[in-house]
Amino acid sequence: MSDQRRKELQERLARLQDEAQRREDYLAIIRCQRAYGFYIDKGYWREASNLFTQDATYEQGVDGVYEGRERIHELIVKLSGGNPGPGLPFGQLNEHFQLQPVITIAQDGASAQGRWHALSMTGQYGEHAEWGEGVYENRYRKEDGVWKISALRFYPNFVAPYEGGWASLKPVEGDWRSPELADFPSDRPPSETYKPYPDIFTPPFHYVHPVTGEEVKS
Amino acid sequence: MSGEATLDVLEAHLEAAELRLARLASHEAVERLQRSYGYYVDKGLWSAAADLFAEDGTWEWGQSGVYKGRERIRAALALRGPEGLAQGELNTHFTCQPIVTVAEDNMTAKARWRADMQLCKNGKGSWAEGTFENMYVNDDGVWKIASLHFYVTVECDYDLGWVVGDMPMEGPSEELPPDEPPTEVYQSLPEVYLPAYHYPNPVTGAQPKKPVLPDLPAGDDLGADISALSERIERLEDTRACEKLQRAYGYYVDKAMWDDVADLFVDESTLEIGGRGVFLGKKRVLEYMGIGLGPTGPQREQIINHQQFQGIVSVAEDGKTARGRWRAFVIGGSSWAPVNWGDCLYENHYRKIDGVWVMDKLHAPFTMYTLYSEGWHKTTTPNTRPESFPPPPDLPPTVIYLTYPNYYCEPFHYPNPVTGKDAPPPNPAAGGVANMADFADDER
Numbered sequence: 294m295s296d297q298r299r300k301e302l303q304e305r306l307a308r309l310q311d312e313a314q315r316r317e318d319y320l321a322i323i324r325c326q327r328a329y330g331f332y333i334d335k336g337y338w339r340e341a342s343n344l345f346t347q348d349a350t351y352e353q354g355v356d357g358v359y360e361g362r363e364r365i366h367e368l369i370v371k372l373s374g375g376n377p378g379p380g381l382p383f384g385q386l387n388e389h390f391q392l393q394p395v396i397t398i399a400q401d402g403a404s405a406q407g408r409w410h411a412l413s414m415t416g417q418y419g420e421h422a423e424w425g426e427g428v429y430e431n432r433y434r435k436e437d438g439v440w441k442i443s444a445l446r447f448y449p450n451f452v453a454p455y456e457g458g459w460a461s462l463k464p465v466e467g468d469w470r471s472p473e474l475a476d477f478p479s480d481r482p483p484s485e486t487y488k489p490y491p492d493i494f495t496p497p498f499h500y501v502h503p504v505t506g507e508e509v510k511s
Numbered sequence: 512m513s514g515e516a517t518l519d520v521l522e523a524h525l526e527a528a529e530l531r532l533a534r535l536a537s538h539e540a541v542e543r544l545q546r547s548y549g550y551y552v553d554k555g556l557w558s559a560a561a562d563l564f565a566e567d568g569t570w571e572w573g574q575s576g577v578y579k580g581r582e583r584i585r586a587a588l589a590l591r592g593p594e595g596l597a598q599g600e601l602n603t604h605f606t607c608q609p610i611v612t613v614a615e616d617n618m619t620a621k622a623r624w625r626a627d628m629q630l631c632k633n634g635k636g637s638w639a640e641g642t643f644e645n646m647y648v649n650d651d652g653v654w655k656i657a658s659l660h661f662y663v664t665v666e667c668d669y670d671l672g673w674v675v676g677d678m679p680m681e682g683p684s685e686e687l688p689p690d691e692p693p694t695e696v697y698q699s700l701p702e703v704y705l706p707a708y709h710y711p712n713p714v715t716g717a718q719p720k721k722p723v724l725p726d727l728p729a730g731d732d733l734g735a736d737i738s739a740l741s742e743r744i745e746r747l748e749d750t751r752a753c754e755k756l757q758r759a760y761g762y763y764v765d766k767a768m769w770d771d772v773a774d775l776f777v778d779e780s781t782l783e784i785g786g787r788g789v790f791l792g793k794k795r796v797l798e799y800m801g802i803g804l805g806p807t808g809p810q811r812e813q814i815i816n817h818q819q820f821q822g823i824v825s826v827a828e829d830g831k832t833a834r835g836r837w838r839a840f841v842i843g844g845s846s847w848a849p850v851n852w853g854d855c856l857y858e859n860h861y862r863k864i865d866g867v868w869v870m871d872k873l874h875a876p877f878t879m880y881t882l883y884s885e886g887w888h889k890t891t892t893p894n895t896r897p898e899s900f901p902p903p904p905d906l907p908p909t910v911i912y913l914t915y916p917n918y919y920c921e922p923f924h925y926p927n928p929v930t931g932k933d934a935p936p937p938n939p940a941a942g943g944v945a946n947m948a949d950f951a952d953d954e955r
Contacts, residue, residue, distance in 0.1 A: 295514040299733065302518065305525050306736055312532045313743045319539055320750060325928050327821045331836060332934075334878075335920040336941060340927050340934050379934065380941030384916040386879060386887055388854055390838065391821050393546045393606050396539075408550065410605055412627070412840075414854060414879075414887065418916035422888035426603055426629060428550075441929050450603075455886035458669045459601055459629060460636030491599040491631075495554040502559055503544050504655055509551070509559045 315398055321440045322405050322433050323394050329442065330391035333369070336378035342366035346434055346441045353447040355486050356471050357479025364480065365445075371473050384418030397500045404443070405433040406499040411447070422455035428496045448496040450489050462491055517728045524737045527722045531744050534613045538751065540654040541611050541620050541647050548656070549606030549626065552588070555596040561585035565648050565655040573641070573663040573680040574696070576689025583690060590684055601631035608758050608819050612710050615720060619657070620647040621709040623762065625818060626661070627840070636669035637678065640816060640842060641699075642706045642762075665700040665814055665842075672883035673814050674844045677701050701846070703809035705766050713752070713759050714869050715774045721866075742830075749826045752868045753833045753861045760870065761819035761839065764800075766809045773797035775870045777862075784875045785855075785895035786911070788904025795905060802902045813845035817855075824861075825925050832871070833861040834924040839875070844883065852887070854878040858921050879915035891915050911947050918943025 325344055332341040342365050345351075351365045352358045359368050376382050393410035409429040416422035432444035453459040465488055487494040495511035502509050544563055551560040561584045564570070570584040571577045578587040596602060605627040613620045621644070628639040641664045646657040668676035677700045683689050697704035711717055727734040756775060763771040776782065776793040783789045790799045801807065804815070818840040826833040841853030860872035880892040894914045897904050912919035918937070926933050937944060 295518065298515075298518050302521050302525060303733060305529075306733065306740065309525065309528055309532060310740060312536070313740060313747070316532065316535050316539070316747050317743070320747070321928070324823055327823050328925070328928050330821060331823070331838075331923065335937070336918075336943075337920075337934055343927055344929050376941050378938060378941050380920065380937035380939070380943050381918050382942040383918065385918075385943065386915055388878070390840065393549060395543050395546050395550070410549070412605055414852075416886075416888045418888055418891070420888055422886045424629075439929055455888065458636045460631050460634060460669060464598075490601060493554065493596045493598060493600070495556070495595075498550070502562060503540070503547055504653060505562050509556065511554070 311402075314402060318398050318402060318405070318435070318440065319396055322396050322398070322407060325433065325440050325442065326394065326407060326409060326429075326431065327391050330389050333373070333389045334387055336373070336376065336381040336385075336387065338366060338369050338373065338378050340379070342369055344442050345445070346436060346443045349442055350444045352445070352479075352484060354449050354471065354489070355469060355483045356474055357483050358481040360480045368474070368477065371477055372471060375473075384420075386414055386416045386418075386422070388414040395500060403435050405435075405440070407431050407433065408496075408499060411449075413452075415452070416455070423452050424455065424458065425452040426450045426459075426490075430496055430499055446484075448487070448494070450494070459490060464491055465489060517731065517734075520725050520728060521731070521733055521737060523724055524727060524734075524741070527724060528737065528740055528744055530617060531748070534615075534617050535744070535747055535751070537613045537617055537620060537649065537654060538611050541613070541622055542609055544647065544654055544656060545609065545622065545624055545643070545645065546606050548659070549604045553603050555592060555594060555600070555602060557588035557591070557594055558585060560588055563656050564659070565650060565657050568656055569658040569660075571658075571660045571689075571694060573661065573699070574682050574693045576683040576693050577691040579690045586687055587684075587689070590687055599631060599634065601629055601636070603629040605629075608761060610710060610755055610758050610762070618649045620649075620654070621645065622647065623706075623709060625762075627818070628666075630666075637666055638669060638673070639666035640664050644706050644709055660694070660706075662695075662697070662704065662706040663699045664704075664816070667700070672844075672850050673700055673842065674812060674846055674850050675883075700814055701812045703766075703811055703813070705768075705809055708762070710755075710759075712771050712774050713756050714867055718867060745830055746826050749830055749833065749863070749868070750824050753824045753826065753835055754822055756861060756868050756870060757822055757824075757835055757837055757857070757859065758819050760873075761817045764817040765815060767800075767805060767807055767815065769797055769800040769804075769807045772800055776873075777864065777869050777871075780869065780871055780873070782873045783904075783909060784873070785877045786897070786908050787895050787900045788897040788908050789906035790902075791905040795902075798902045803900050810845070812847075814842055816840075816842040818842070823925060831863050833863075833868070835859045835861065836924060838878075841880075850883040851880055852883060853880045854915075856921050858924055874909070874921075876910070876912065876919060876921045877914045878919075887915065893917070913945040913947075917945040919945075 390412040398405040413425035427449040434443040624643040648657040667673040837857040839855040844850030862871040881887040
């Protein structure tokens with residue numbers, strides 16, 4: 294009887310160890326994405342791109358899909374003004390707040406998805422300043438016990454000039470790909486196209502409604 | 512001890528571990544619930560937002576009055592407009608800075624949150640900010656919002672900014688009158704109001720109860736494994752406690768609750784903000800706040816929001832110390848002082864004393880401060896200095912640097928989460944690091 298009970302306690306312990314692992318994974322995934330933001334803020338492009346898996350993808354707006362860590366590194370540098378860093382040139386502000394995570398870890402604990410809210414303050418002293426807002430729907434993968442970004446999908450909603458703000462924005466017409474990437478074509482076309490604010494677009498939710506369990510249509 | 516008695520002890524420990532882990536999972540569920548509410552209202556998904564509430568849930572926004580029950584909440588949310596937003600509307604709610612308190616029995620929870628809002632209605636842009644004090648219920652394993660109460664701190668015209676361009680809150684709807692009048696009558700900026708904290712001061716207040724358990728049997732393999740699990744759980748709880756400490760600091764600073772701010776520190780603590788030098792111990796922290804920043808308690812026509820975002824907390828393996836990198840998004844100004852935006856970084860140290868996490872070293876280098884009326888492309892504060900601030904520091908600044916438009920990067924306390932290697936210092940060739948020798952005469 295005692296042996297049987299000990300065995301049951303051992304099984305219960307194993308279940309709880311799995312539970313603890315999920316709680317640790319949740320915090321580790323959040324840490325990874327927040328670290329990404331702090332690196333981007335300060336021009337630490339290599340530290341940021343090192344958070345991706347070797348075969349990761351990066352897709353922003355309608356710029357198309359870029360594949361592989363090295364391509365992602367080059368992309369981040371181009372999108373951030375071209376300075377190799379680490380660091381930023383005089384007068385560049387590049388703050389990218391990583392907020393409001395909703396993290397969903399797969400049943401097997403080997404992959405995850407996360408929705409994040411981005412608030413950005415960017416600009417160049419003496420020239421321009423902008424507020425930005427958008428949503429990330431990212432994927433993460435655990436490799437050798439370490440969580441990495443396996444797919445970054447950023448849906449910018451707007452980048453608005455400080456003067457006049459978002460109320461001054463006009464609907465985008467035609468192609469609104471990032472001009473910085475004109476000479477750096479993507480590996481694949483955009484996985485979906487949309488128009489940002491003042492048009493209305495809801496980035497698709499990776500997770501079902503927390504109460505009804507149903508898909509929330511975007 | 513007999514075999515069965517040993518197993519009784521092991522079982523009691525597993526029981527306690529199970530509840531602790533369940534409460535940590537509930538903490539995540541509450542975060543998911545409230546953050547989803549933010550994402551849904553962002554896009555006018557009123558129905559999905561209403562479905563987050565318990566059947567008999569309540570909703571109260573500013574001076575809207577109270578709507579009771581999921582269907583009434585659905586209707587109240589839809590007062591903002593039809594399902595989905597119309598072209599040109601903006602309803603962004605950054606839902607941040609949670610302090611989640613899960614009840615000991617894991618059946619209910621409370622949380623304080625804040626939302627920064629970027630709004631546009633009828634072609635007029637505005638900023639708004641406020642505080643949630645919400646309740647949640649564990650309905651047979653599914654967490655739901657039991658009550659949502661949002662207190663508006665400010666809404667202001669985008670072009671004018673807060674203090675100058677404050678907009679009053681709307682009263683109860685005539686089209687769809689609430690079920691009950693507002694539970695608390697107050698006004699937003701230029702008036703001020705302090706929404707009650709659902710939690711006591713994290714350092715001086717009552718501490719969460721810990722179960723009293725008999726000692727684990729020595730030399731028992733299962734007992735050793737359970738002990739290792741308990742340590743892991745404690746590190747998770749430590750991380751959450753440090754997050755709470757930092758977020759509580761922000762909520763107290765927002766409302767100039769200087770005694771509560773100082774109570775997060777101990778006599779051995781230090782505080783260093785901007786370029787003002789180092790203040791030693793809890794008493795000097797109180798002086799820094801009270802003499803340097805004004806009287807205690809929220810003041811009319813003033814806003815000093817220090818919003819604590821994006822925390823990376825690293826608890827040492829022994830669970831005795833921790834570090835945290837955070838950012839503060841500062842909304843500041845008053846009718847007698849400049850109205851500004853601030854962007855500030857923290858690299859803080861925390862310490863656990865008799866089971867309670869306290870602020871050991873608060874170190875807050877500024878990234879950028881600008882006037883609301885100008886913007887960071889036109890005007891910034893290069894940095895504050897000891898002589899720019901009434902109470903003198905005990906020690907000079909630990910680091911001399913210039914803020915934006917110059918570049919300064921406070922070293923990261925953690926190695927890269929993937930490579931495990933420390934980030935190198937910034938490359939001066941990037942061109943943003945000011946040569947402080949150029950300013951040497953100026954500084955002395």
